[in-house]
Amino acid sequence: MTRPDILTVAKLAPFLMEPLQAAFTVHDRLHETDAAAFARIAPSIQGICGSGESKVGAALMDQLPALRMISIMGVGYDGVEVAAAKARGVLVSHTPDVLNDDVADLAIALALNIARRIPQAERHVRAGLWPQGPVPLATKMSGARMGIVGMGRIGQAIATRARAFGMHVAYTARSAKPELPYTFHDQVTALAAQSDFLVIITPGGAGTRKLIDATVLQALGPKGYLINVARGSVVDEAALVTALQQGTIGGAALDVFENEPHVPEALFGLEQVVLQPHQASATHETREAMGRLVLDNLAAHFAGRPLPTAVV
Ligand code: 8YV
Numbered sequence: 623m624t625r626p627d628i629l630t631v632a633k634l635a636p637f638l639m640e641p642l643q644a645a646f647t648v649h650d651r652l653h654e655t656d657a658a659a660f661a662r663i664a665p666s667i668q669g670i671c672g673s674g675e676s677k678v679g680a681a682l683m684d685q686l687p688a689l690r691m692i693s694i695m696g697v698g699y700d701g702v703e704v705a706a707a708k709a710r711g712v713l714v715s716h717t718p719d720v721l722n723d724d725v726a727d728l729a730i731a732l733a734l735n736i737a738r739r740i741p742q743a744e745r746h747v748r749a750g751l752w753p754q755g756p757v758p759l760a761t762k763m764s765g766a767r768m769g770i771v772g773m774g775r776i777g778q779a780i781a782t783r784a785r786a787f788g789m790h791v792a793y794t795a796r797s798a799k800p801e802l803p804y805t806f807h808d809q810v811t812a813l814a815a816q817s818d819f820l821v822i823i824t825p826g827g828a829g830t831r832k833l834i835d836a837t838v839l840q841a842l843g844p845k846g847y848l849i850n851v852a853r854g855s856v857v858d859e860a861a862l863v864t865a866l867q868q869g870t871i872g873g874a875a876l877d878v879f880e881n882e883p884h885v886p887e888a889l890f891g892l893e894q895v896v897l898q899p900h901q902a903s904a905t906h907e908t909r910e911a912m913g914r915l916v917l918d919n920l921a922a923h924f925a926g927r928p929l930p931t932a933v934v
Pocket of ligand 1: 672673674675695696697698699721900903
């Protein structure tokens with residue numbers, strides 16, 4: 623049985639790389655490491671495997687005349703030029719649903735962390751400062767107003783959790799979802815003005831670039847908290863840094879950034895900030911489930927079956 627040639631465009635975890643190498647001839651990021659070798663095998667590459675942050679553009683696709691499938695380990699695929707893939711008859715798959723719980727859990731954890739000042743209090747104790755006095759009082763999250771920007775699968779998982787905390791949930795999205803028991807705002811600024819916690823869970827990409835700008839941060843206000851578990855591109859990061867430095871908003875808890883893994887140094891010294899290294903889906907259970915979906919989509923394609931979780 624021929625083993626199709628697959629190009630990986632991201633560092634993949636062993637639980638995915640090993641079964642991938644068992645089923646396919648894998649060329650691990652060869653386009654980045656060995657141009658001559660890549661040029662030799664490029665005509666035979668039939669599939670690409672990458673992560674939610676991977677960049678797969680028309681320029682790379684044009685070097686791969688036999689390319690038929692791009693399998694992304696991530697629900698987000700904003701780094702893939704989907705229109706270019708479609709135009710070349712190349713299928714794209716991603717890994718939705720299996721990570722809803724983890725991403726929603728981290729969103730709620732970040733909201734609790736920023737409101738209850740958990741990292742600050744933990745640092746206070748670790749520094750041996752408690753004998754000298756308590757930490758400042760924090761902010762109650764239960765019963766407050768949560769605004770969710772993006773009401774897809776993960777947005778709805780966050781809303782369910784927020785309701786369990788007795789929170790008032792409102793949202794904005796491309797269109798209202800009348801079947802949902804939450805207040806819809808068609809403008810993100812209006813939602814921000816009605817929120818104590820504004821959670822970002824939209825797809826990345828051109829359609830949402832800098833959606834959260836200085837105007838939205840102004841509307842969120844000096845007591846409001848921003849939580850981003852989507853993509854750094856959705857927030858105007860420079861405007862966010864300024865808003866935090868000037869107290870325009872109450873604080874921010876961030877899992878994603880514009881230029882990962884690089885984080886604006888200006889954020890490091892700010893008390894009212896919680897920082898995470900894009901780990902919302904980073905549990906054994908979820909990443910292994912994502913890995914299985916990547917393999918299932920590739921196997922389905924090369925067996926001529928419909929893809930379990932196609933984008934296009
Ligand atoms: C992962 C993600 O960081 O699913 C996404 O879109 O951003 C994360 O789950 C990443 O894609 C893992 O490969």
